[in-house]
Amino acid sequence: MISKNKLKIFNDPIYGFITIPNSTIFNLIEHKYFQRLRRISQMGMSYLVYSGAHHTRFHHALGCMHLMQKAVQTLRFKGVDISKAEEEALFIAILLHDIGHGPFSHAMEHSIVNGISHEEISLLFMENLNAEFNGTLTLAIEIFKGNYKRKFLCQLISSQLDMDRADYLKRDSFYTGVSEGNINTERLITMLNVVDDSLVVEEKGIYSVEKFLIARRFMYWQVYLHKTGLVAEQLLIRMLQRAKELVSNGVKLQSSKALDYFLENDVTLKAFNNEAIQLFAQLDDYDIISAMKSWQFHDDFVLRNLCEMIINRDLLKIKIKKKPIKKDRKHSHVKALVEKYDISEIEANYFVFTGEISNQAYEQNSQNINILYKTGKIQDIVKASDQLNLKALTKPVTKYFICYPKDKM
The missing domain is CATH 3.30.70 (Alpha-Beta Plaits)
Structure with a gap:
């Protein structure tokens, strides 16, 4: 077997070249669970409003990891002690923070799984990967869960000024063309510091933080909660709910094996066993699109019309x-x-x-x-x-x- 070159570089349209810090990160990116994110849209149905919004969770995860590299570099320069193990755990946690997203990002959480958030599924994937990678992800999981003793490390993953928000605002602004959301991530990160184990922003960065918060407000009203994107996502949720209802009543629908499983079973967090994880790992946007293309000709009035509306953008x-x-x-x-x-x-x-x-x-x-x-x-x-x-x-x-x-x- 030919050994792979693990010193890869990604050319990102937002940040330029993104480097992979080590072989563990490379192997996680190469894993089928992570590669699936190439087939999960970052912004759900927003492409029906903003035609350029076809970027994926894969793009976003790599962007978050890049920003985390910059944040670690900045904090170390300012004398904050971050060990090699903590550094790698941060990279892993932010890389995998969205690995549990279902097709079109949020629609599945409200339709064919029962009361399970994408964060909970992300954690299941990380625990599964941890077993496969011989415990390498243990510290990353603790940080992801917010349980690690050093608070600021958890804040870099999940807080009101984390690397996740820093990337998705800038990235979504770029791909939608909505300039109001464009934030200066480089300056924000450069102004970070740590006091009493908590993340702070130095005084010189106050205006960058103001811009960040205002940009977030604009992006939510103008993009994430845009009325056309909102109604499209609601239709998608109801289409999946109707499909699940029909299947529960004995109607056979043409769909992929992975989608079949979630239509046929009442999948709760407790019931999310290894079989469910493996099938969820096969489920992506293409399963839903393929199903819709078939179901638009179904005899059921509701399912047929919901699919036609989404496919033809006649909402x-x-x-x-x-x-x-x-x-x-x-x-x-x-x-x-x-x-x-x-x-x-x-x-x-x-x-x-x-x-x-x-x-x-x-x-x-x-x-x-x-x-x-x-x-x-x-x-x-x-x-x-x-x-x-x-x-x-x-x-x-x-x-x-x-x-x-x-x-x-």
Whole structure:
């Protein structure tokens, strides 16, 4: 067998050349679990709004690892002690933090698995890989879970200013063309420091943090919660729910072996055994797209129409309001649909539904972003900032939506 060159370099459109730090990282990237991320879209159905948003979780994971390399380099330069073992664990944890995402990133969490988050599935994958890699991932798992004794290492993985957010804001901004989300990751990382085992940002970086938080708010309203992307994801969730309902009633649907398993079984976290892990590792966007292309010709009125809507981008109409949607408004749309197509109310509810969306750019009482002054004083970014609107970003903003069919369906 020919030995592989493990000193690979990735040419990333955001950061330029990304280097692989060691052979363990190389072997994890080469693993089939991680290669699957090439087939998982980073932004779900957002490509139906922003045509360039076809980047994947694979791109994002490598970008996060690159930023983590920069963060470790910066903190060591400032005298923060990070051992070789901790360094490798950080790289592994951030590389694998999203390995548990299902097809189209979030749709599966709300449809064909029962109450399981992608973080929980990521942890299952990491534990599985740890056994395969003879315990090499043990420290990375502790950091990923937030259990490690050195708090700032956990904050680099998951906090309000972590490498995950730093990458996805900049990357998603680039691929969507929404310049409001473009942040200066290099300056943010350069301004990082550690005090009393907690991550802080030096005073000179205060404006970069302000830009980061404002960019996050813009990206959520303008991109992640865009009404067209929102209704498309809701349709995808309901399409999978309908498929699962039909299969549970004995209807045979054409789909891949991996998708079959999750349609046929009630998969909870407790039931997520090795068989489920192996089949989940085979499941990606292409399974769903292939199934939709087949199901658009199915006899079932609901499944057929939901698939056609997504494939042809002929989506439901969506209205977003500041106040909750009145029940009689929803009922009138359901009634009209029942009468027009002679379907049940249960079936009509797949096409007429309400919900809410919320955006809070900064949670002031949860893992605060702290500013370190030259005097040694530490202060939360909201109090440190002279931006009056930064306080407003701490308050959750909730909006309400109703979706219903256009004239034709």
